[in-house]
Amino acid sequence: MAIFVNQNTKVIVQGLTGGQGKYHGLRNKAYGTQVVGGVTPGKGGTDVEGIPVFDTVAEAVAATGADASFIAVPPKAASAAILEAAAAGIRFVVCITEGIPAQDEAKVYNTLVRDYPNTRLLGPNCPGIISPGKCNIGITAGEIAELPKAGKKNVGIVSRSGTLTYQALYELKQRGIGVSTCVGIGGDPVPGTNFIDCLREFQADPETDAIIMIGEIGGSAEEEAAEFIKANVTKPMSAYIAGVTAPAGKKMGHAGAIVSGGKGTAQGKMDALRAAGVKVGQNPTEAGDLMAEIIKSIS
Amino acid sequence: MDLFEYQGKQYFARYDIPVSPGGAADSVDEAVKVADRSGYPVVVKAQVQVGGRGKAGGIKLANNAEEARFHANNILGMDIKGHVVKRLWVEHASDIAEEYYASFTLDRAAKKHLLMLSAQGGVDIEEVAEKDPDAIVKLHIDPVDGLSAAVARTAAVDAKIPEKALDGVASILVQLYRCFTEGDCDLAEINPLILKPTGEVHALDAKVSLDNNASFRHPEWEEYRATEELDAREQLARTHDLQYIGLDGTVGIIANGAGLAMSTLDVVNQVGGKAANFLDIGGGANADVMAAALEVINFDQNVSSIFINIFGGITRGEEVAKGIVEALGRVDLRAPIVIRLDGTNAEQGREILKNAGIPESKLVSKPTMLEAARAAVALSNGK
Numbered sequence: 001m002a003i004f005v006n007q008n009t010k011v012i013v014q015g016l017t018g019g020q021g022k023y024h025g026l027r028n029k030a031y032g033t034q035v036v037g038g039v040t041p042g043k044g045g046t047d048v049e050g051i052p053v054f055d056t057v058a059e060a061v062a063a064t065g066a067d068a069s070f071i072a073v074p075p076k077a078a079s080a081a082i083l084e085a086a087a088a089g090i091r092f093v094v095c096i097t098e099g100i101p102a103q104d105e106a107k108v109y110n111t112l113v114r115d116y117p118n119t120r121l122l123g124p125n126c127p128g129i130i131s132p133g134k135c136n137i138g139i140t141a142g143e144i145a146e147l148p149k150a151g152k153k154n155v156g157i158v159s160r161s162g163t164l165t166y167q168a169l170y171e172l173k174q175r176g177i178g179v180s181t182c183v184g185i186g187g188d189p190v191p192g193t194n195f196i197d198c199l200r201e202f203q204a205d206p207e208t209d210a211i212i213m214i215g216e217i218g219g220s221a222e223e224e225a226a227e228f229i230k231a232n233v234t235k236p237m238s239a240y241i242a243g244v245t246a247p248a249g250k251k252m253g254h255a256g257a258i259v260s261g262g263k264g265t266a267q268g269k270m271d272a273l274r275a276a277g278v279k280v281g282q283n284p285t286e287a288g289d290l291m292a293e294i295i296k297s298i299s
Numbered sequence: 300m301d302l303f304e305y306q307g308k309q310y311f312a313r314y315d316i317p318v319s320p321g322g323a324a325d326s327v328d329e330a331v332k333v334a335d336r337s338g339y340p341v342v343v344k345a346q347v348q349v350g351g352r353g354k355a356g357g358i359k360l361a362n363n364a365e366e367a368r369f370h371a372n373n374i375l376g377m378d379i380k381g382h383v384v385k386r387l388w389v390e391h392a393s394d395i396a397e398e399y400y401a402s403f404t405l406d407r408a409a410k411k412h413l414l415m416l417s418a419q420g421g422v423d424i425e426e427v428a429e430k431d432p433d434a435i436v437k438l439h440i441d442p443v444d445g446l447s448a449a450v451a452r453t454a455a456v457d458a459k460i461p462e463k464a465l466d467g468v469a470s471i472l473v474q475l476y477r478c479f480t481e482g483d484c485d486l487a488e489i490n491p492l493i494l495k496p497t498g499e500v501h502a503l504d505a506k507v508s509l510d511n512n513a514s515f516r517h518p519e520w521e522e523y524r525a526t527e528e529l530d531a532r533e534q535l536a537r538t539h540d541l542q543y544i545g546l547d548g549t550v551g552i553i554a555n556g557a558g559l560a561m562s563t564l565d566v567v568n569q570v571g572g573k574a575a576n577f578l579d580i581g582g583g584a585n586a587d588v589m590a591a592a593l594e595v596i597n598f599d600q601n602v603s604s605i606f607i608n609i610f611g612g613i614t615r616g617e618e619v620a621k622g623i624v625e626a627l628g629r630v631d632l633r634a635p636i637v638i639r640l641d642g643t644n645a646e647q648g649r650e651i652l653k654n655a656g657i658p659e660s661k662l663v664s665k666p667t668m669l670e671a672a673r674a675a676v677a678l679s680n681g682k
Contacts, residue, residue: 076515101513102405103480106442109410114443127612141612141643161558166612170642187557189407216558219407242561245568246577253542253557253579255512256407261425266565283566285669 002131002148002181003156003201003208004092004120005068009135012037012066012090014057014073014081016048020096021072024139025051028070031142033135036064057088070128070137071095078124079104086116093192094137095123102255105190112192121192125255127162127184130169140182144169148178148207153295156202157182158195159214160221161254164242164284168212171288177295180208187216187254195225203233210236210294212287213278217243218257218264226272236294237278240287241266300509303346305388306523307505313519314478316471316489317501321390330371331364333389339363340392343370347382348528355379360392382528393503398491399460400424400435401472402506403479412440412479414472416458420491434459446476467500468492483513532576532599539591541578548573549679551596551605551634553589555580555614563608566668572676575602585618590626597632606675607638608668616640616648624655627662635678636662639671 011028015021016038026049029035037052037060044055054060057069069085071078071093078097085093105124112119122129128138132145144166148154155177159165165184172179183198185191195213202208211233215222222241229237244266246252248259259265270280279294281287302310305323312318321337323346324330334341345357352358357379361367367389377384398421406413417435419427427434436458440446451472452465460468471492479487488506495501514520529537536543542557546564550572554560557579564574576599580588596605609619619640640648649664663678665671 075512099512101483101516102485102510103442103483103513106405106410106412110441110443139612144612144642159558161556161561163554163556163610163612164558164562166642167559167562167610170610189405190410214558216561221407224408240562242558242565244565245574246561246564247544247546250544250577252544252561252577255510257557257561282569283668284562285667 001205001207002134003198003205004181004183005129005131005135005137007134009068009092010034010036010064010066011068011070011137012039012057012060012064014039014069014071014085016040016051016053017043018072022048024072025070028136031136033137036066057084057090061088061090066090068092068137069094071097073097075099075101079108082108082121083111086112086119090119093119093121094126094128095121096126096128096138097123098125100124100188102189105188109190109192122183123186123192125188126186126191127165129181129183131181132179138184140166140169140184144173145182146173146176146178148180152178153209153299154178154180154207155291155295156180156205156208156211158198158202158211159184160187160216161214161242164214167284168214168288171284172291175288175292177292180205187256189219189256195221196228199225199228199233203235208235209298210291212291213237213239214284214287215239215241215269216254216257217246217252217259217266220264222269223272226276226278229276229278236298238281238287238290238294239273239278240281240284241269300511300520300523300527301348302507302509302523303348303386303526304344304505305346305386306526307507308388308502310482310507311478311502311505314474314482316474316478317499318505319390319393319501319503321388324371324387324389325385327368327371327375330387330389331367334361334367335364337389337391341367341389342392343367343374344388345374345377345379345384346386346388347379347384349380349382352379357384393493393501394496395493396496397461397464397494399468399494400490401475401492402486402488403476403484404486406439409439412442414438414440414446414454416454416472418459424490442480445480446473448473463498464494464500467494471500471502483510483517484508485510532595535598536595539595541580541592541595543595544577546574546576547601548575549601549603550675551575551599551602552608553578553580553592553596553605554608555610559608559610563606563668566672567606567676570669570673570676572672572679575599586622586625589622590629593626593630593632597630602634604634604675604678605632605636606671607636608671609638609640611640611642611645611648614643616642616644616646617651620648620651624651624657627657632661635660637671637675637678638662638664639666639668640664
C-alpha cells in the first residue's frame, strides 16, 4: 500500500517534449514508474525515447489507460493543462509548475471542486509524489527515498517545501527508516491537495505507521491540520515548521510563505501542532531524530 | 509588489474606479503645478509605503498655491519611519459626508475570494474587526462565478451602507473586483471609500498589492518595478534574477530551495547568529548562479561570514562544488565561507572542494546544517 499512487499508476507527462518534462519524465520512468505517454499539442504521433506522444490528454488516456498526469508546462499554459487532464478523466494530476498567477490557481481549484470532483490536483509549485519502489511522479530524486520495509515501521511524509521534502527523505534514509509515500503539496497559496487530504490518507494507509509533516510560514494550513490531527489522527507524528525568523510582510521565495497582519507565524503553527500531540523539532534534523525515537517506541 | 498610493489610484482609474483629480510630483514646482490643475483646496500627500503618514505630518491641506508650495517643500525629503519621501501625490480635496471600507483578497483557508465591506471607514480596519466585528461584512466569492452587481448591492445593504450610497458603493465594488481579478491583485483595498455631500462615491485612498506571478500578462507593471522600494542589495540581486531578501544580520546565506533557505535562517538564529539575507538559488546551482549569489552577498558590507547550505536532490553535489570553485575564481570575497553540502553525490562534491586548493581561512566544509551554522556564526563573531 501507499497513498495516491502505487505500482499500478499509469502516468502521462503533459509537456513531455519540453526540457523539464523530458528530463523528469524520463527520470520517473527510469525509476520504474509506468510512464505510458506524453502530451504536446501538435506533436502527436512522435515519441520521446519510445514513449508515445499524443496531441491531447483525451487521446493519450484512450490509447494508454493512463490515470495520472505529470504537468511540466510553463505558468501561462498550466491552468488549461490541469483542466484538460481533469476533463479527460485523469484521477491524479501532479503540477510542478512554479509561478502560476494566484487568480488562475483559485479559478482552477474551484472549477475542479465543482466540475471534476473525482480529480485530485497535487501542487502547483510542488516537487511531486513518490511511493518508494513503486511510483515517482515529479522532480524528487528517487535514490534519496528509503524503501518501505515489510514487517518494519514505515513513515509517511507530507511537506510544503521541495528541498525540505528531500531533507526529510534524507534524514529518514540516514536512519534506515522506510517511507510509504512522500507527498510535496507545494508552496503556493491555493494548493490542490492540502495537509489534511494527505493526513487522512496516511491515517487510513496500513503501510504507514507514523507521519512527518513539514510546514512553513504563511496561511493557516498547519493550524487547520493541527485541528484535524487532534480529532482524527492516531498515528504518531513529528513536524518541523520553517520560517521562525522570517520578517513579516516579505514573501520568502514561495508565493504562499508570508507572515501578514501577524498571522501565519511559525511559532503559532508549532504551538498548534504541539497542542495536537505532534512532536515538533527546531530544525529538519531534529524532526528526523524525533521520528527515529517514535519509530523505536512503536517497534 | 506593493504599489504606492498614487500608483494604486492610477491603477484604479484603469478599471473605472472614481478617484480625485490629481497627479504625482517629484519637486515643489511640479507639486504646485499639479495643485493649480487639480483645483484648490488640495491635499499634499507623502508617497511612502508605511502607515501613519498623517500623524507624521506627511499629509497636509493647502488652500492656495502658496500653501501648496510650503507643504510640498516640507514633506519632500521628510523621513517617515525610515522611509524618505521622494514623491508627492497632490489631489483636489474632497468634501466628505461619510467614510466606508472595502477590500478584496484571497482567503487561503476557504480558497475563495473575500470581500470585506464596512460602513466604518477611514480607520484601522483591524481595530474595527477587534472592537466591533459585526460592523464588517465578510462575503466569500467563488472565483468561477465572480461578483454580480446584485450580490454587491446585497453586501452593501448587509454592511448597513445608507440607501443614498448603495448604488455608488455597489458599482465601485464590481469595478474593484474587476481590478482585483483582471488586474491580478493580491490585495485591492479602499480605505476610506467616501460619500460626498453631493451623493457621489469615490476612492480617497488606494492600497494595491500585485501578484508578481502574473507580471507576464501585465506589461504596464514595468513602471511600478522601477519605483519599488528595494535596498541597494535587493536591486543588485534583481539584476541577477535572484530570489533575495535583505535582512540586518551578519551571516550571508545561500541555499537551494525556498524552504531550505528559510530553514537556514532559523538554524543560524538558533545558534546565536543573525542572517544578513534570504537567498534561494533554486535547483540549478551552477557556477554562474553561484558567482552571482556570492557577488550579491559580498556587496553587503555587514556580512562577516557566508553560509552556503546545499541539499542535492536533482542538483548533484559535484556540480555544486565545481560551481563554487569556479565562482570563487571570479569573485574576490571579503568574508570566509562555511559550506554544508549534503544529498546526492555530496561525498564527491566535498572531495572536489577539498582538492581545489582553497585555504581553510576562506572555505570550511561541515557535514551537517547545525555544525555549519555554528561555524558560520563563530566566524561571523570573529572567533
